[in-house]
Amino acid sequence: MEKRIREELLALFKSKLSRPMEMYLETCARCGICTEACHAYASMPLPKYTPAYRAEVVRRIYKNYFRWQGKTVPKAGECKKLDETIIDELKEAAYSCTGCRRCMVYCPFGIDTQQIMSIAKLLLVGAHAEPELLSLLADVSISKGESIDSFKEGFLEGVKNLEEEVVEKWRHEAGRTPIPTEVVGAEILYVALAGAHSIIPAAAIFNAAKENWTLSFFEAVNFGAFVGDPTKTKIIMDRIINEAKRLKVKEVCICECGTAFRVMSQLSGSRPFKVSSITEVHSRYLKEGRIRLDKSKFNVPITYHDPCQIARNGGVIDEPRYILSHLTDNFIEMSQDPKYNWCCGGGGGLVALGEETLDFRMKSAKVKAEQISKTGAAILATACENCHTQLSNLNEHYKLGMNVQFLSSLVSDALAK
Amino acid sequence: MNTVYFFILVPMVYIAFAVFIIGMAAQVIRVLKKPKLNASLRIYPEEKPRWFWSIFDSILLPTVWRHNKALWFFLIAFHASFILVFLGHLELITEMKWIQLIKHEIFLGKGFVGLIMSIALLFFLFRRFISPTKELSVPEDYFLLVLLFLTVVFGSEMDWARRWYDYGEMSVDAYRSYLSSIFLLSPKIADVTTSGHSFMLVLHVFFANLFLMFFPFSHLIHSIFAFSLNKIRRG
Ligand code: SF4
Ligand code: SF4
Numbered sequence: 001m002e003k004r005i006r007e008e009l010l011a012l013f014k015s016k017l018s019r020p021m022e023m024y025l026e027t028c029a030r031c032g033i034c035t036e037a038c039h040a041y042a043s044m045p046l047p048k049y050t051p052a053y054r055a056e057v058v059r060r061i062y063k064n065y066f067r068w069q070g071k072t073v074p075k076a077g078e079c080k081k082l083d084e085t086i087i088d089e090l091k092e093a094a095y096s097c098t099g100c101r102r103c104m105v106y107c108p109f110g111i112d113t114q115q116i117m118s119i120a121k122l123l124l125v126g127a128h129a130e131p132e133l134l135s136l137l138a139d140v141s142i143s144k145g146e147s148i149d150s151f152k153e154g155f156l157e158g159v160k161n162l163e164e165e166v167v168e169k170w171r172h173e174a175g176r177t178p179i180p181t182e183v184v185g186a187e188i189l190y191v192a193l194a195g196a197h198s199i200i201p202a203a204a205i206f207n208a209a210k211e212n213w214t215l216s217f218f219e220a221v222n223f224g225a226f227v228g229d230p231t232k233t234k235i236i237m238d239r240i241i242n243e244a245k246r247l248k249v250k251e252v253c254i255c256e257c258g259t260a261f262r263v264m265s266q267l268s269g270s271r272p273f274k275v276s277s278i279t280e281v282h283s284r285y286l287k288e289g290r291i292r293l294d295k296s297k298f299n300v301p302i303t304y305h306d307p308c309q310i311a312r313n314g315g316v317i318d319e320p321r322y323i324l325s326h327l328t329d330n331f332i333e334m335s336q337d338p339k340y341n342w343c344c345g346g347g348g349g350l351v352a353l354g355e356e357t358l359d360f361r362m363k364s365a366k367v368k369a370e371q372i373s374k375t376g377a378a379i380l381a382t383a384c385e386n387c388h389t390q391l392s393n394l395n396e397h398y399k400l401g402m403n404v405q406f407l408s409s410l411v412s413d414a415l416a417k
Numbered sequence: 418m419n420t421v422y423f424f425i426l427v428p429m430v431y432i433a434f435a436v437f438i439i440g441m442a443a444q445v446i447r448v449l450k451k452p453k454l455n456a457s458l459r460i461y462p463e464e465k466p467r468w469f470w471s472i473f474d475s476i477l478l479p480t481v482w483r484h485n486k487a488l489w490f491f492l493i494a495f496h497a498s499f500i501l502v503f504l505g506h507l508e509l510i511t512e513m514k515w516i517q518l519i520k521h522e523i524f525l526g527k528g529f530v531g532l533i534m535s536i537a538l539l540f541f542l543f544r545r546f547i548s549p550t551k552e553l554s555v556p557e558d559y560f561l562l563v564l565l566f567l568t569v570v571f572g573s574e575m576d577w578a579r580r581w582y583d584y585g586e587m588s589v590d591a592y593r594s595y596l597s598s599i600f601l602l603s604p605k606i607a608d609v610t611t612s613g614h615s616f617m618l619v620l621h622v623f624f625a626n627l628f629l630m631f632f633p634f635s636h637l638i639h640s641i642f643a644f645s646l647n648k649i650r651r652g
Contacts, residue, residue, distance in 0.1 A: 018454040020649050023642045026448070030558055030636070032550035033481055033488070047552035056553060068634055069557075076557040105460055108478045109643050110650030112458055267456040315461035339462065 001083045005127070009082055010065055012126045015230075016119045017066070024111050025062050028052060034103035034113070039342050040096055043366035051103035051113040054093040058119050061086065087129050094120035094228070095131065096360065098350060100308035100343030117348075121228020131356070134227035134349050141223055142232060145239035148217060155217060156181065162196055162203075169204035169412055179203050182247070183214035188281070189249040189273075191220040191240055191260065193385055198255045201412030202278060208415050209290040213253075216243055220260035221385070225267075226349030237268055244273050253281050256406055258309030258347065258384040265314055277310055279383045282411050283319035286326055293326045297414040301330040303377035304407070305391060306341045307384035320383060320407055327410055332375045342368045344382075346390025361390060362397045369398040383407045422615070425623045426595070427604045433626035440633030445641060459652030471648040488544070495537035498530045502572075505530075509589070509596045523589050528580045531573025538566040561635055564628050571621035578614065586612040 017025075030052055035041055040049040047053050057080075064070035064079035080086055099114035124130040144151060159179050166178040179199065180186070190206065190213055192198040199215065206213045218239050224232030244252050251274040254261040265275040285291040304324060310316045317338050324331045335341040345365025350357045372380060372394070380395070380402040382388055392404045464470050473479070481489040505524030508516060516525070524530065542562045545554045575592070578584035591608040595618075598605040609618050631637075 017451055019448055019451045020454050020458060020646070022448045022451050023646050023649075026444075027636060027639045027642045027646060029639055030550070030553040030555070031488070032544075032553055033484055035549055036484060041549075045549075047549040050549050050553065052553050053549070056555075076555065076560065078555040101460065104650060106480050106484055108474070108481050109639060109646045110460070110474070111646065112650075115458065266459075269455040312460055315463065317462055339460065 006082050009123050009126045012122050013061070013065070013119060016122060020112070021115060021119070024055075024116055025059050027109050028055060028059065028111055029109075030056070031108070033108060034106045034111075037103040037106040039098075039100070039102070039345055039367050040364040042342075043345075043364050043368075048092065049096060049364070051097075051107075052111075054097055054120075055111070055113050055116040057086070057089050057093040058116050061123075062119075082123075087124070087127055090120040090123055091129060093117065094124065095348070095350065095353075095357070096364065098308070098343050098345060098347035100347055101313050102308070102340070102343060105312070105339055114348075118228050118230075122230070125227060125229050130227050130229075131349065131353055133353060133356075134223055135229070135232075137352065138223035138227055138229065138232045138236065141219070141221075141236045141239075144218065145235065152217065159199070159215065162200055165196070165200050166203040166207070169200065170208045170415055172207040172210075176207070178207060179215055180213060181215050181217070183212070184247050186212050186214040186247060186249050188213040188251045188253050189216050189240075189244050189247060190214070190253045190255070190278075191216040191218065192255045193221055193257055194219045197406065197409070198385070201406070201408045202255060204412045204415065205282060205285070205291060205408065209285040211285075211290075214247060214249065216240060218243065220255050220257045220264075222260055222263050223349075223352065225259050225263050226352055233263065237263055240264070241268070241271060244271075249273055251276055253278055256383045256385055256388070256408055258307040258314070258386060261316075262309040262314050277314065277316050277319075277383070278408055279310070279316050279319050279323065282408065283322045286323060291411075292416040293323075293411065293414040294416040295326065295328060295414075298328055298379060298410065299330075300378035301332050301376065302328045302379040302381055302410075303332045303334050303372070303375040305334060305344060305372070305380060305382040305387055306338045307382060307387045308341070308343050308347060310383055311338050311341065316383075320381075323407060323411060324381070327414055332377050334371060334375055342371050344368055344387045344390040344394070346386050346393075351386045351389045358393065361393065365390070365394055366398075369394045369400060372402065373398070373400055377402065379403045379405055379410070381405050381407045381410055419610070422610050422619050423606060425619050425626070426606045426609070427599070429626045430599055430622060433629040437629040437632055440630075441638075441641070444633050444638055448642075457652060458649050460650050463652055467648065467651040471644060471651045474647040474651070475643045487540075491537040491540045494533050495541070498526070498534045498537070501525045501530045502534065502569075506596070509593050510600050511597065522580075523593075524576055528573065528576045531569055531576055534569045535566065535573065538562055538569060542566065557635060561628075561631060561637065564624055564631070568621060568624040568628050571617050571624065574617050575614070575621065578617075584614065587614050587618070592618070 034051040038051050060078055060080040061082050063077045064074055069077045070079045094117045097117045101114050104110055104112050163178040188211055222233055222236045224236045253276050254264055255278050261277045304320055345361050345368055350361055380391055395402050395404050478489055508523045544550055595606055595609045609615055
C-alpha cells in the first residue's frame with residue numbers, strides 16, 4: 001500500500017478515536033464472553049464470527065499505529081500493519097456484523113462492537129473497498145437533498161396516486177388531503193420510505209387519529225450509516241432535520257426503519273423537535289383513545305420480532321406490546337427478554353446489498369429461524385423494513401410458513417370506526 | 418547476588434511504582450483529551466439510578482453470571498481475593514486497626530486467599546487454550562497471566578511456609594520492616610535478605626514489579642475504564 005494512502009487511512013482512523021472508542025479499544029480482555037451473543041457465530045461457529053475477533057481486526061491496527069506496543073513489541077499484541085491484505089479482513093469483519101449490539105449486552109464492560117466496526121467501514125470507504133451499491137445509494141439520497149425542486153413534482157404526483165388507497169383504508173372528513181405535504185406548523189413530520197407500504201397504512205392511521213401531520217419529501221433510510229461514512233450520514237440526516245425546522249414541526253416520526261430511527265433518535269445529538277418511532281406514535285394514539293382496533297380481525301397467534309435498532313438500541317420495547325395487546329389475545333413472545341432477542345441477520349446494510357449477501361444472511365441467521373419457528377405463531381410482525389425483508393427471506397428459505405407483516409399494516413387493517 | 422537483591426528490592430520497586438502511577442495517569446489523561454461522542458450508546462431498557470447500575474455491573478458482573486457461571490465464580494473469587502491481598506499489603510506498611518475487627522494474623526484468609534488466586538489464574542490461563550478464546554488471545558494475554566501467577570505463587574508461598582510448614586525464619590515483622598521502610602523512603606532490606614528463604618521474596622517482588630510496569634499499558638486498564646464503559650451502556 002502506498003505511503004500516502006496509508007496515511008490517509010490512518011487519518012480516517014484517528015478521526016474515529018473518540019473517548020468511548022478509545023476505551024472500547026483499550027479495554028477488551030479477550031475473555032470471549034460475547035462469543036455466544038452473535039447470531040453469526042451461533043449459526044456458524046467459526047472464530048472469525050465472534051464479536052471480539054471482529055473487533056480484534058481493528059484493534060490490532062490501532063495498537064500498531066496508535067499505541068506503545070506497535071512501536072516496541074508489536075508481536076506481543078499481534079499488531080497488524082495497514083496494507084492490502086488487511087482490507088479483505090476488515091471487509092469480512094464489518095460486513096458479517098449487522099451492528100445489532102447483542103454482544104454489548106453480554107460483555108462485562110459493555111464494549112460496542114458496532115462502534116468498532118464503524119472504523120472498519122470507514123477504512124473501507126477510504127480504501128474504496130466498501131460495497132459500491134451502498135455508497136451509490138447514499139449518494140442518490142444526498143443528491144435528492146441537494147436538488148429537491150427537480151424531483152418534487154414527480155414525488156407529489158406519486159403521492160397523489162396513493163391517496164385513493166389511503167381513503168379506502170380510512171375515509172376521513174371531506175376536504176382534507178389524505179396525504180398532506182408541506183404543512184407548516186404541523187404536529188408531526190412523518191418520514192417514510194420510498195414505497196407505498198410505508199406511506200398508505202401510516203397515512204390511514206394518522207387520519208384516523210385526526211393528526212395534523214405532513215409527509216416528508218425524503219426517505220428515512222440512511223445509507224450513509226450502513227456504509228459507515230459519517231459525512232454522508234450527517235448530510236442525509238440533515239436533510240430531514242432542516243425540513244423539520246423549516247416546517248416548524250413539533251415531532252419527527254420515523255417510519256418502520258430501525259437504522260433511520262436510531263440515527264435520528266440516538267446518534268444525532270440534541271434537536272429542536274421530538275423524535276419518535278411510528279410504533280410509539282401508534283401506541284400513544286391507542287392510549288389516548290384516538291384510534292381503536294378491532295381484535296377480531298386476526299384470529300391467529302401473533303409473534304413480534306424486536307428490531308435491534310428500535311428495541312435494544314432505541315428503547316421502543318413496551319409500545320409494540322401495548323399495540324399487540326389491542327390486536328390480539330394470542331400474542332406469543334419470541335424471546336423471554338426482548339433485550340436478548342436474536343438479530344434477524346439483515347442489518348448493517350446486508351439486506352440493502354440484496355442477492356449478494358443472501359447466502360450469508362440465510363446461513364448466519366439459522367438461530368433466528370429456529371427462534372421464530374419455536375413460537376408456533378401464524379403471523380410474524382415486525383417494525384423495520386430491513387427486518388421485514390430479511391424475515392421474509394428466512395420464511396421462504398427455512399419454509400417457516402409464516403405470514404410476515406409490518407406492525408403498522410396490522411394496525412391499519414384493524415382500524416375500527 | 419547482593420547487588421541483584423538490592424536492585425530488585427529497592428530501585429526497581431521505585432521504578433515500578435513510578436511507571437505504574439505515571440502510566441495510569443497518562444492513559445486516563447490521554448483518553449480524557451479525546452472528544453466526547455455526541456451520541457447515546459446506551460442499551461435499553463433503562464434502569465435507574467444509572468450510576469448505581471453501572472457500579473453494580475462493574476463489580477458484580479451480572480452479564481458473566483448469566484452467560485458463564487464457572488467463569489463468573491472464578492472472576493469474583495479472583496477479584497475479591499485481589500482486594501484482600503491488597504489490604505494485606507497495606508497492613509504490612511502500616512497497622513490498620515479497623516481491619517483487625519476481623520481478628521487475623523496478616524494476611525487475611527489464612528493462606529487460602531493466595532491459593533484461590535493461583536487456582537483462578539490457572540483457570541483463566543487454561544481457558545485461553547480452548548477455541549474460540551484461543552483465537553482471540555494474543556501473547557500479551559498469556560504473558561500477563563503467567564506473570565501474575567508467578568507473583569501470586571511466590572508471594573503466597575511465604576504465607577504458606579509460615580502458616581502451614583512452621584517456617585519461622587522470616588516473620589511478618591521482617592516483611593513489615595522492609596515494606597514500610599520502602600514507603601518511608603529509607604529502604605532497609607537487611608531483615609529480608611539474610612534468610613535462606615529470601616529468594617522467594619525477591620522473586621515475588623521482581624514479578625510484582627514487572628506486573629506493575631505492564632499494567633497501565635495492557636487491557637488491565639479495565640480496572641478503571643470498566644466503570645465509565647458500563648455507565649455509557651447504562652446511559
Ligand atoms: S453487533 Fe451483533 S452481529 Fe455484530 S458482532 Fe455483535 S452480536 Fe455479532
Ligand atoms: S466480552 Fe467484552 S471484554 Fe470479553 S472478549 Fe467480548 S468484547 Fe472483549
